[in-house]
Amino acid sequence: MTLVTKFAARDPGPAARMTGFARHLRDHGLRLGVGETALAIEALCHVNAANPSEARRALKSVFTGCTEEAAQFDGLFDSYWMNGGRVKTRITPTAPNAPNEHAHSTREANAAGDPSDGAGDISAPDGGTGEADANGEGKLVATDIANLFKKDLRDIVRPDDIAEAEKIALRLGAAMRDRKSRRRVAARKGDQIHFRKAIRQSLATGGEPFALPRRHRPDRTLRVTAICDVSGSMTVYSRIFLAFLAGLMRADPRADAYLFHTKLVRITEALRDKDALRALARLSLLADGFAGGSKIGDSLNTFAGTYGRRFVDNRTVVMILSDGYDTAAPDGISDALARLKKRGCKIIWLNPLKGWDGYAPTARAMAQALPHLDLFCAANTLGDLAALEPELARL
Amino acid sequence: MTFKTLQTAMAEQGYIASGDLAMALHLSLQLGRPLLLEGAAGVGKTEVARVLAAVQDTQLIRLQCYEGLDAAQAIYEWNYQRQLLAIRAASEDGETGRQVEARIFSDEFLLERPLLKAIRQTKAPVLLIDEIDRADEEFEAYLLEILSEFQITIPEMGTITATTRPMVILTANGTRDLSDALRRRCLYAHVPYPDLETELSILVTRYPEITDRLCAQIVGFVQSLRKQELEKKPGIAEMLDFAAALMGLGVADLTDDPAILQASLATLLKTQMDRDAIPTEIAQRLAGKAA
Numbered sequence: 001m002t003l004v005t006k007f008a009a010r011d012p013g014p015a016a017r018m019t020g021f022a023r024h025l026r027d028h029g030l031r032l033g034v035g036e037t038a039l040a041i042e043a044l045c046h047v048n049a050a051n052p053s054e055a056r057r058a059l060k061s062v063f064t065g066c067t068e069e070a071a072q073f074d075g076l077f078d079s080y081w082m083n084g085g086r087v088k089t090r091i092t093p094t095a096p097n098a099p100n101e102h103a104h105s106t107r108e109a110n111a112a113g114d115p116s117d118g119a120g121d122i123s124a125p126d127g128g129t130g131e132a133d134a135n136g137e138g139k140l141v142a143t144d145i146a147n148l149f150k151k152d153l154r155d156i157v158r159p160d161d162i163a164e165a166e167k168i169a170l171r172l173g174a175a176m177r178d179r180k181s182r183r184r185v186a187a188r189k190g191d192q193i194h195f196r197k198a199i200r201q202s203l204a205t206g207g208e209p210f211a212l213p214r215r216h217r218p219d220r221t222l223r224v225t226a227i228c229d230v231s232g233s234m235t236v237y238s239r240i241f242l243a244f245l246a247g248l249m250r251a252d253p254r255a256d257a258y259l260f261h262t263k264l265v266r267i268t269e270a271l272r273d274k275d276a277l278r279a280l281a282r283l284s285l286l287a288d289g290f291a292g293g294s295k296i297g298d299s300l301n302t303f304a305g306t307y308g309r310r311f312v313d314n315r316t317v318v319m320i321l322s323d324g325y326d327t328a329a330p331d332g333i334s335d336a337l338a339r340l341k342k343r344g345c346k347i348i349w350l351n352p353l354k355g356w357d358g359y360a361p362t363a364r365a366m367a368q369a370l371p372h373l374d375l376f377c378a379a380n381t382l383g384d385l386a387a388l389e390p391e392l393a394r395l
Numbered sequence: 396m397t398f399k400t401l402q403t404a405m406a407e408q409g410y411i412a413s414g415d416l417a418m419a420l421h422l423s424l425q426l427g428r429p430l431l432l433e434g435a436a437g438v439g440k441t442e443v444a445r446v447l448a449a450v451q452d453t454q455l456i457r458l459q460c461y462e463g464l465d466a467a468q469a470i471y472e473w474n475y476q477r478q479l480l481a482i483r484a485a486s487e488d489g490e491t492g493r494q495v496e497a498r499i500f501s502d503e504f505l506l507e508r509p510l511l512k513a514i515r516q517t518k519a520p521v522l523l524i525d526e527i528d529r530a531d532e533e534f535e536a537y538l539l540e541i542l543s544e545f546q547i548t549i550p551e552m553g554t555i556t557a558t559t560r561p562m563v564i565l566t567a568n569g570t571r572d573l574s575d576a577l578r579r580r581c582l583y584a585h586v587p588y589p590d591l592e593t594e595l596s597i598l599v600t601r602y603p604e605i606t607d608r609l610c611a612q613i614v615g616f617v618q619s620l621r622k623q624e625l626e627k628k629p630g631i632a633e634m635l636d637f638a639a640a641l642m643g644l645g646v647a648d649l650t651d652d653p654a655i656l657q658a659s660l661a662t663l664l665k666t667q668m669d670r671d672a673i674p675t676e677i678a679q680r681l682a683g684k685a686a
Contacts, residue, residue, distance in 0.1 A: 031575065036579075039426065042426060043426060046421070046426070047398065047418070057414055057415050057418035057419070060418075061418060061582045062582060065431075065575075066578065067433060182463025183531070183533070184465075199475055199499070202482065204492075
């Protein structure tokens with residue numbers, strides 16, 4: 001059995017320890033406020049807090065909010081309360097990195113103040129799922145060496161590109177406003193009578209409904225989810241597409257963006273940075289393997305199985321920006337697209353090569369993908385993207 | 396009441412809850428916070444609310460969410476026909492406008508929908524908001540006020556505050572990502588597919604007459620089926636249907652008759668692709684391993 005962490009006798013008390021634990025969780029990417037800490041202490045009053053497994057369960061239900069967090073929680077709990085999950089205690093005198101006024105024991109200060117201590121085995125991006133890359137500060141330690149070998153996206157994309165792309169993205173978003181919502185709102189012209197208003201107004205005329213207010217189903221914008229290929233064969237076009245993605249993120253708060261080469265990375269959070277250039281800097285940290293080979297089928301399949309389940313629905317347009325040259329066997333592509341299609345979304349494939357004269361989608365990957373696409377277009381420049389407006393409006 | 400007693404009480408009602416789930420329910424009762432349950436379809440999320448209502452000996456009020464669900468269907472609506480008639484009658488009786496207005500916007504003309512009904516009960520009910528991720532974001536925003544304050548504002552009548560705090564259970568299966576604001580107001584529990592022992596006890600609780608051998612085979616088979624690449628993995632309800640089908644067909648051993656096993660897969664696999672993915676040979680192999 002693992003040992004419970006020993007706190008020094010001078011320790012300021014349970015409330016401070018709980019605050020330390022909440023901070024420990026925050027360091028590992030859980031989004032928690034002060035309210036949760038208070039709730040946690042309250043929750044412990046209702047259970048046998050001296051029993052580690054009861055306390056663990058209680059804190060889990062308070063501090064976690066989604067499947068990923070719930071899976072991560074046990075490790076984090078162990079590292080803080082259960083002596084880092086170790087069976088035997090061995091004192092390793094490490095000085096705490098951050099001064100910590102609440103923690104007087106070395107161990108607690110260590111667990112709470114130094115994110116890289118417990119982080120190694122808990123939030124390390126082992127499979128490179130993208131989640132771990134996107135948050136937490138610890139990743140900088142891991143990436144500053146490999147950084148030299150990466151392309152700096154700031155050299156590729158200029159800020160004025162982004163500004164222009166933003167305008168285009170706004171227009172494209174507006175063009176796709178065709179889905180009818182199912183809920184109704186009051187409107188001058190509508191297909192149904194707005195009873196609530198009618199009754200209210202008829203009071204003034206002694207119960208005679210002279211005016212019949214109406215309600216209708218308003219138009220609803222579709223949400224764009226863009227998946228961009230940044231493999232070697234796409235390098236020439238990456239500038240335009242990345243600028244477009246950055247613009248899209250800034251124009252539409254509900255848009256979502258992903259990169260893929262041999263694996264898939266979610267870049268929505270990174271691109272949403274207020275400073276456009278810093279967004280690109282964050283992006284270059286994420287785009288490990290940029291301009292290498294591409295596994296389109298695998299990446300799309302990963303997308304369909306993970307993020308796709310959460311973010312793609314019948315109000316989504318999935319926009320794939322790729323040339324369709326796959327270094328892996330291309331069989332996966334049509335399966336992945338079929339899976340995505342089942343979620344009710346529209347799929348658009350923008351292929352830079354289609355702009356060439358006499359291009360035929362002969363790459364096997366592309367040929368297999370065609371039956372699942374709602375729109376297959378060329379896009380080499382920002383101008384081309386802007387010209388898509390009427391096409392999108394017809395979707 | 397500790398979470399263990401809650402767990403036992405639920406087991407008496409025929410629901411085997413995992414420790415995590417029982418603890419989350421216990422805290423949610425103690426702290427008066429809504430509980431968000433997430434998990435794949437068919438792991439018994441909805442059933443939790445029904446059993447909890449039975450344990451607490453109270454009413455279950457259910458709100459099934461769907462796309463386009465709005466306040467008129469979830470919270471309250473005025474009874475327009477009655478209002479119209481009342482206005483007509485009033486003009487003949489010579490009531491003043493102010494009196495009419497006060498009368499037609501009173502309780503008598505209000506149609507309660509699940510959320511309003513839940514906060515006006517004299518005994519705290521269990522309120523189940525099922526598949527919240529199907530409703531759209533606007534509806535989530537309505538819920539926030541109700542879940543944190545337990546009050547509903549009707550412009551014509553004023554604010555109605557809850558007489559008792561309903562025990563709220565929300566379920567979601569990941570159709571859409573829920574807002575952080577909603578998640579923050581709730582306690583959380585993830586409901587996974589049950590492990591072997593839990594599923595065995597579920598089956599025995601539901602069908603006490605089943606033989607040990609068949610029981611172990613069925614659960615083993617379903618558990619290994621869930622490890623296959625399937626579009627829709629069979630849930631607990633499907634497993635129970637499967638068991639009922641086999642018992643109805645008088646099967647004593649899964650490996651006896653491949654044709655019957657294949658036919659009864661209809662209770663477990665609900666898409667064409669999944670049926671194709673498990674042909675007779677694979678089904679036999681899985682059944683053989685489970686034996």
